[in-house]
Structure formats: structure tokens, C-alpha cells
Amino acid sequence: MNLKGQIIQAMREYFGNDQKRINHALKVLKYSEELFMERKSGDEDVVVAAAILHDIGIHEAEKKYNSNAGKYQEIEGPPIAKEILENIREFPKEKISEVLDIIAHHHHPRKDETENFKILYDADCRVNREEG
Secondary structure: OOHHHHHHHHHHHHHOOOHHHHHHHHHHHHHHHHHHHHHOOOOHHHHHHHHHHOOOOHHHHHHHHOOOOHHHHHHHHHHHHHHHHHOOOOOOHHHHHHHHHHHOOOOOOOOOOOHHHHHHHHHHHHHHHHHO
């Protein structure tokens, strides 16, 4: 199984039967890949991993804070994503920190963002608009 497939599988296993979260992540991935190709910039491994795992902290946020608010997802997501990515032998270890940084503020852009962040942010906003 390729790298993207391994990350998707790990995300599916983590979310279990939460098809809403799985579908959201896969839509964000689809748009992120399209934007990556259109813009011809960024790092594909980082974009793909961030897209698939950007909301991975939502269940933990709901458990701990009784809320799925973005600020709580941003707290809870990075440790879960780190464990997932570290368990995928083929994922480049030097790229994990950027993926975690994106997840840690994906609802709150900073002044100067990387192209990888911008791709994920734009794709997530598009899906959130579509999902209402």
C-alpha cells in the first residue's frame, strides 16, 4: 500500500464508524490534491498527510472539552497525528513536524503561512462551505 493509502487506513481505523469525519477528511484530501496540482507548489507528502489528519483530534476534543471547536481540535490533533505518522515507516520523519504544525493551527492562520498550510486551509474551507 502506498503512503497515502497507509495514512487513509490509519485515519479510518482511528475514526472507526464515524463516516461523517472520514468523508470530510477524504473530501479535504481531494481538494488539497487538486490545489497542489494547480499551484504547482508545496510538498505533496505534507499536504496529503495534513489533509487526511487535520481533524484527527475531534473525538478527543469532544471527550475532554465536550466540544468539537477548532481550538480544541488544534490541541488534541497533533499528538494523535504524530503517533500515526511515526508508525508509518515510509513517512519521511523530517516532514512530521510541519504536518503537526499545520494541524495545530489549521483553524487559525498566521500572518505568513507556508504553501502547504494555504492548500490545506483553502481545501478545508471549501469543504466546510459545501457541508454547511
